[in-house]
Amino acid sequence: MSATDSGCPSPAGGAGGPTPAGTTPAGTTARAADGQADPVPAVQATRQRVVWRPDQVLIQHDIPGLSDLRDGTSAGRLLVRSLVRAQLGLSLMCLAFALTVTASFPVIAAMVPAVTRITVDGVPLTLIVLGFAFYPVFLAVGWFYNRHARQLELRFTHLLDPAGRRPDA
Amino acid sequence: MPDAAVGAIAFVTLLTIMVGARGIRVARTPDDFMVAARQVAPALNAAAISGEYLSAASFLGIAGLVVAQGLGALWYSVGYTAGYLVLLLLVAAPLRRFGAYTIPDFAVGRLGSRGLRLTATALVLVIGWFYLLPQMKGAGITLQWVLGTPYWVGVATLGTVVSCNIAMGGMKGITFVQCFQYWLKLCAIGIPALVLLIAAGHGSSPNLTPDRAPVFTRATVVDLPQATGFTLTRATQATVTGLVDQRAYRDQAVRLCACQHVAGAGTRIGFAAGAPVPVSLAMEPSSGESWDSPLLASGTGGAHPLAATYGVIIATFFGAIGLPHILVRFYTNPDGEAARRTTLIVVLLLSSFYLFPTVLAVLTRSHAPQLYLSTDSDSIVLALPALLLPGLPGELLAALVAAGAFAAFLSTSSGLLVSVAGALSHDFLRRGVTTFRWCAIAAGAIATVAALLIDRFSLALLVGWAFAIAASSFCPLMVLGIWWPRLTRAGATAGIAIGGGSCVAAIVSTMLGAATRGWGAVLLGQPAIWTVPLAFGVMIAVSLLTQRTVPANVAQVMLRMHLPEALSRQAYRTVSQASWLGPDQRPPGP
Numbered sequence: 001m002s003a004t005d006s007g008c009p010s011p012a013g014g015a016g017g018p019t020p021a022g023t024t025p026a027g028t029t030a031r032a033a034d035g036q037a038d039p040v041p042a043v044q045a046t047r048q049r050v051v052w053r054p055d056q057v058l059i060q061h062d063i064p065g066l067s068d069l070r071d072g073t074s075a076g077r078l079l080v081r082s083l084v085r086a087q088l089g090l091s092l093m094c095l096a097f098a099l100t101v102t103a104s105f106p107v108i109a110a111m112v113p114a115v116t117r118i119t120v121d122g123v124p125l126t127l128i129v130l131g132f133a134f135y136p137v138f139l140a141v142g143w144f145y146n147r148h149a150r151q152l153e154l155r156f157t158h159l160l161d162p163a164g165r166r167p168d169a
Numbered sequence: 170m171p172d173a174a175v176g177a178i179a180f181v182t183l184l185t186i187m188v189g190a191r192g193i194r195v196a197r198t199p200d201d202f203m204v205a206a207r208q209v210a211p212a213l214n215a216a217a218i219s220g221e222y223l224s225a226a227s228f229l230g231i232a233g234l235v236v237a238q239g240l241g242a243l244w245y246s247v248g249y250t251a252g253y254l255v256l257l258l259l260v261a262a263p264l265r266r267f268g269a270y271t272i273p274d275f276a277v278g279r280l281g282s283r284g285l286r287l288t289a290t291a292l293v294l295v296i297g298w299f300y301l302l303p304q305m306k307g308a309g310i311t312l313q314w315v316l317g318t319p320y321w322v323g324v325a326t327l328g329t330v331v332s333c334n335i336a337m338g339g340m341k342g343i344t345f346v347q348c349f350q351y352w353l354k355l356c357a358i359g360i361p362a363l364v365l366l367i368a369a370g371h372g373s374s375p376n377l378t379p380d381r382a383p384v385f386t387r388a389t390v391v392d393l394p395q396a397t398g399f400t401l402t403r404a405t406q407a408t409v410t411g412l413v414d415q416r417a418y419r420d421q422a423v424r425l426c427a428c429q430h431v432a433g434a435g436t437r438i439g440f441a442a443g444a445p446v447p448v449s450l451a452m453e454p455s456s457g458e459s460w461d462s463p464l465l466a467s468g469t470g471g472a473h474p475l476a477a478t479y480g481v482i483i484a485t486f487f488g489a490i491g492l493p494h495i496l497v498r499f500y501t502n503p504d505g506e507a508a509r510r511t512t513l514i515v516v517l518l519l520s521s522f523y524l525f526p527t528v529l530a531v532l533t534r535s536h537a538p539q540l541y542l543s544t545d546s547d548s549i550v551l552a553l554p555a556l557l558l559p560g561l562p563g564e565l566l567a568a569l570v571a572a573g574a575f576a577a578f579l580s581t582s583s584g585l586l587v588s589v590a591g592a593l594s595h596d597f598l599r600r601g602v603t604t605f606r607w608c609a610i611a612a613g614a615i616a617t618v619a620a621l622l623i624d625r626f627s628l629a630l631l632v633g634w635a636f637a638i639a640a641s642s643f644c645p646l647m648v649l650g651i652w653w654p655r656l657t658r659a660g661a662t663a664g665i666a667i668g669g670g671s672c673v674a675a676i677v678s679t680m681l682g683a684a685t686r687g688w689g690a691v692l693l694g695q696p697a698i699w700t701v702p703l704a705f706g707v708m709i710a711v712s713l714l715t716q717r718t719v720p721a722n723v724a725q726v727m728l729r730m731h732l733p734e735a736l737s738r739q740a741y742r743t744v745s746q747a748s749w750l751g752p753d754q755r756p757p758g759p
Contacts, residue, residue: 084731098255109463126462130241130247138520139513139517153506
């Protein structure tokens with residue numbers, strides 16, 4: 001998430017103000033002339049036609065980051081990529097954990113056959129592991145993932161939409 | 170016994186039709202008809218998904234396979250549950266946010282190509298039909314066991330009921346039906362399992378001791394309704410009435426050698442306590458592994474059990490993502506967050522269900538080993554209650570199990586038929602509800618005919634194969650499509666065609682008996698171990714070679730899949746329609 005934190009325009013950066021370090025100057029021009037898909041570099045933009053469209057000025061003021069996403073500016077792309085990467089990292093971490101716990105059992109059993117001869121109170125260990133023990137692991141991993149994926153999305157939402165921040169969130 | 174079971178099956182079928190018929194009045198628009206108008210609460214939706222997912226394999230197949238092949242077959246139930254965990258981690262929320270009805274819709278929306286749509290639709294049909302076959306087989310053997318009707322009667326009954334129900338009701342009805350079916354199935358397997366566990370009493374059985382062949386725990390008389398070939402692991406005395414090895418006996422003590430025997434129809438054999446359990450040829454484990462080994466050798470002729478086990482693990486863990494009838498349900502969630510919640514509840518519901526087939530299998534092994542003389546491992550769950558609990562209670566439990574089994578075939582084949590008919594009408598022919606109805610009937614008829622040819626394969630094995638095809642075609646498409654912006658049309662098409670095609674080819678050659686020993690048997694019998702990496706590899710390699718054809722709108726599509734609803738709602742609320750062109754029509758960003 002560090003990339004997101006540095007790449008995101010702060011709430012103060014709305015309404016044509018200077019963008020924070022890390023975003024390109026193109027972000028500034030894109031804000032000045034919103035709806036223009038291909039922003040002109042700031043150096044060339046000596047003369048610019050400014051069109052007054054009240055609804056869009058309102059957006060600029062309220063949710064600065066969202067227009068970057070919509071227009072696909074480099075800042076917006078950076079933001080989306082960081083969100084996708086953070087989500088994918090979380091997913092892969094959970095997946096790796098669940099796979100390691102479950103899929104290591106056949107290898108262990110093949111290498112150390114004594115494991116399969118263990119019985120607990122007359123019930124084979126294999127039966128306990130394969131029949132019952134993996135399910136709580138799956139539930140725990142799923143619960144952990146849901147919690148953290150939700151937090152990631154909340155943080156991303158707040159980053160882009162400080163106006164929508166609720167006291168309880 | 171038949172009366173109670175027949176009544177229960179008729180009741181379940183009628184109830185399904187009635188609840189479905191209620192849906193007809195609710196269904197108004199084609200959108201309602203297809204995806205239940207996206208207004209289903211997570212708990213209800215999770216029960217509906219689970220109801221649709223728990224098929225004949227879960228209900229009859231796994232317990233039977235565990236009894237016959239050993240504890241390694243439990244990897245099927247572990248994998249069917251883990252499939253939903255993998256689905257939760259990799260695709261649940263982005264897929265819901267993407268918002269398309271079927272896998273072909275996803276493929277086209279993400280990559281946009283007519284050729285890709287046709288390839289994906291063809292795979293939906295292959296997986297759907299492959300998965301329909303075991304359901305039909307389950308219905309065939311259930312009615313065969315309950316009524317004594319020929320195998321084809323059950324198959325034809327299920328085909329007719331499901332096709333007509335789908336053609337009349339669509340999916341709105343089916344959501345309620347599926348939800349009801351989950352709880353019915355849980356009760357139908359949970360109550361018998363718990364009652365029988367209590368009836369069997371506590372105390373460990375010698376048959377659960379590792380590395381030991383099963384023995385009769387008490388003196389047992391076995392009736393063989395049909396001619397049965399069986400094997401004894403050591404010689405034993407038995408009291409025989411009837412025909413054994415072409416010699417007629419009448420209540421005589423016979424010494425049976427440690428070899429193969431054939432008993433005639435109607436033969437009755439009495440064994441003393443401690444006698445070795447004869448195993449029928451149909452139930453014979455395919456590998457030399459002991460019963461309590463965690464490795465599985467089903468469908469591979471017993472060769473290389475470790476590789477075969479990983480084949481099953483890969484197929485089941487990654488197959489759920491690619492099942493065409495399951496993904497449709499995710500669009501009935503209101504948003505991505507709800508999709509994740511729903512999926513977690515599904516994992517919980519499946520985990521609870523899969524405890525019980527294990528219990529039934531272990532009870533069979535420890536307390537009713539005479540079921541090793543069954544002619545089909547899939548009928549064990551149906552026969553167990555009457556053996557452990559004689560009299561009326563046993564009959565009632567058996568009726569409950571039969572009803573639950575029928576519910577399993579009804580619900581899964583309904584879901585499958587909706588997606589197969591949807592793929593046919595939506596993607597191959599012109600759109601429309603009338604076409605959809607006719608496609609449902611046609612697809613059901615094809616599956617019914619095909620099911621008559623596959624009755625010698627185990628249910629769990631057949632369903633496992635459907636998962637293997639899904640895992641090596643649609644799983645890479647969904648995972649790479651959601652997480653990898655550089656996926657291209659050509660890459661996706663090649664991956665689906667090569668991965669799915671080679672998997673289907675391997676399975677069909679196993680069914681035809683191409684290789685029965687060695688690595689050939691493993692690689693063809695459990696192909697997921699190589700076809701899944703192959704599909705991912707081809708998809709990535711071809712995409713990297715065709716980077717010029719990456720869709721222009723990929724950034725917007727990724728945004729749509731991964732942006733939380735709170736933000737996309739903001740965008741739609743504050744931006745006027747004129748300036749928001751929508752992700753598809755916008756020019757690509759700089």
